[in-house]
Amino acid sequence: MTASLHTLSATELLAGYRRRAFSPVEVLRDVLTQIERWEPALDATYLLRPEAALAEARASEERWLRRRPTGALDGVPVTIKDNIATQGDPTPLGTRATPLAPALADAPPVARVREAGAVFISKTTMPDYGMLxxxxxxxxxxxxxPWDLSRTPGGSSAGAGAACAAGYGPLHLGTDIGGSIRLPAGWCGIVGFKPSLGRVPIDPPFMGRAAGPMTRTVDDAALLMQVLSAPDARDSMNLPPQRIDWAATWKKPKPLRGLRVGLLLDAGCGLPVAPPIRSAIEDAARRFEAEGAVITPLAPFMTPAMLAGLDHFWRMRSLVDLSGLTENARDSVLPCIRTWAESAGAMSGADVYQAYAQTHATRVATNQAMQGLDFLLSPTAPCGPAAFDWPSPTNDPLRGLEHIGFTVPFNMGEQPAISVNAGYDDDGLPIGLQIAGQRFDDLGVLQVARAFERMRAPQRAWPEPPAA
Structure with a gap:
C-alpha cells in the first residue's frame, strides 16, 4: 500500500488517517519519492523543502494519534503557486526581474490551508509575471x-498542473485571471476550479483574479473550497460570508434532469476548435442530454474586438509594470513579454480607455449569454498543449491570447467555472471540458462536474515518470 499512497485523493487520505491505516509521515515520504522520480524531467517545484515538510507531517501524525486533528486538511500534502505569498519566502512571480524579498505574511489561501493542518510540500512554478x-x-x-515531456503543461499555474498530474500529492493551489487554473487543468487532465470572484479571498485582489483548487478529483476541489472560502478582510472584493455545504458535492448527487445547459463550441474569437476537442465536448453534451439535461446550442458571444481590448489593456498594464523596473531588471524579463508589453507604447489615453471598456463589454455579454441557463458547457481550450518551450499556442507574442476565448469571459463575468477531463486527442493528450455556472453558484458547478465524472468514459492511467 505504501507505494501507492501518492495516488490517493485527499478524501481518501483523511479516511485512512482516521482508520490509522497509514500516517501523514508515510504519505509524505511516498509523495517525496514520487517527486524525486519526476522532478528532473518536469521542473514543477520551487522551494521544495523535504525536511520542513516532514516536520509538519510528524506534528500532524502526533495529532492524529491523539485523535485531535487540527482542521479539515490535517496531514494532507499541498503545493502553492509561486505568486501566492508564503511568509518568509520570496515571491519571484516567475521572473528574474523581481527582487527576492521575503513575504511579510501568508496570503489568505495559504493562511487558510495552514490553519486547516495541511502539510506544505513546495511552491510551484509559473511563467514571468503569469502572463503566458x-x-x-x-x-x-x-x-x-507529464503526459508528453515535449509539450507545455499550460499556465500560468504551470507547476501546479504538472505536479497534480504527476502525483505530487492531491491538493494544489493556483490562480486564474484569464484561464490560468483551467488551461493547465485541461492540458494536464486534472480538475481546475476558478470560483466566483471574491469567493476565495486573495491578496492582492485584481479584476477577474481568483485563487482556486487544482486536484485530480472534484471531491478534492470541494474539500479544498471548504477551507479556502473562509473570509479575509485583506481582499476588498471578498464576498460576504456564506454558509455553503461544500460536502454536498459528494453527499448529494445533483440530478441533471431538467437542467438548462448551454453548449458553446465556437468562442467567437481566437483559434478555431480542433476537431478532436469538438468531438469530445459534443460527446459530453450527449451524456448530459442522456441524463435529462436540456441542451441548447449557443451562438458565440465573445468578439475579436473584446479579446483584442482585453489583450491591449493587459499590454498597457504590463508596460507600466516594466517601466518601473531598472534597465537591468527590465532586460531580464522574457523577450516575448517585453515585445508584447512594449507594443502598447503608442497607445493614447483614449486607446487605453477603449481597451478597458472591452472588459465591461465582455462582462455584459457573458452575463447575457448565461440568462435562461443553469450551466454552460464548452471546451476549456480550442487546441492542445503547445511545445514546451513556446510561450503560447501561436508562438507569437502579439497573438498570445488567442486560446483564452472560452475561459476569459468567466473571469470578466465573475462566474464560477471548472475544467474536468473529457477525453483524449489523437496523441493521447487530455481534453478539458469547461463547465460554467451562474454567479455565486460555485457549489452547483462542483456538483455538476462530479456528476460528469461519474458518467464520462473510463479514464486512462496517470502518466509514469520516465525510466532513470
Missing part, C-alpha cells in the same frame, strides 16, 4: 507536461 499559458520562465526552469 506555458511554463516558460526566466526564474524557474521550464516546466513540462
Amino acid at each position: 499559458s506555458s511554463g516558460l520562465s526566466t526564474f524557474h526552469r521550464i516546466t513540462r507536461n
